Amino acid sequence: MSSIREQIESFGTWITRFDVEGVESGGTYDPSSDQRVCRFIAELRMYKLQSSNGDRPLRILECGSFEGAQTAMLAQAFPHAQIIAVDVRQDSIRKAKFLHSLRTITNIQYLQDDLDNPQFVFAETYDVIFCVGLLYHLRDPARFLARACAAAPFLWVWSLVCTEAEAVVSENGYRGRMLAETPDHPLSGIGSKSFIPTISSLADMLWNAGYQTIELLEKVMTTNGNGPALLLQAQRGSSSFRTT
């Protein structure tokens, strides 16, 4: 039986940082104070408290779960919920499973699927979809959003968007730009390029998908110069799950 350290090393290079027996391990990425996640958790907690059937266990779909660091935050914040963590990369899913076994987290179901051409994930329904850092890696974000809206009434998104000045591509009436992907990198999309819409086209995509309430929560410039990014929440009906 190999030691925990040997097991960690057997997965190759990690991007996520985590503690094992009090020792820092893995890479440098630590989302434990990431407001894109913490804010979602706070909003969903309030919503559950105020909801008439708030005792019912939630089904939360996480799209683009990577090495599982944000997944663990969701699973620990909502121990009675079922978290369905989807990623296209089997290697990342294996790492996530290992990380969660170290922390004895048991309320996560893992699914390998391509969210541009999903086989399994949208055959089921969910209470809410958490989608941070995935949308701008898809070739057809409008098609993904339509499927997401059919599968869950609430959607939480953080994504890069294209500035109006950089919008040189028009696809199906949506304006934006192409992002050259690096499929060999575990944080990347899997095709050679993806489509990043402008804010206005992203709003149209959400609306056309069937979301009737779209709330823009934050617009920030990313520190790596990849452009502006949005945090938003969308809902099928006319009210928000946000309470503040």
Ligand SMILES: C[S@@+](CC[C@H](N)C(=O)[O-])C[C@H]1O[C@@H](n2cnc3c(N)ncnc32)[C@H](O)[C@@H]1O
């Ligand atoms: C930029 S990372 C974001 C990871 C994590 N959500 C975060 O914010 O830390 C994008 C993730 O989406 C996954 N991904 C990219 N394209 C995908 C696709 N077509 N279907 C499913 N997952 C995909 C990648 O493998 C990667 O884990």
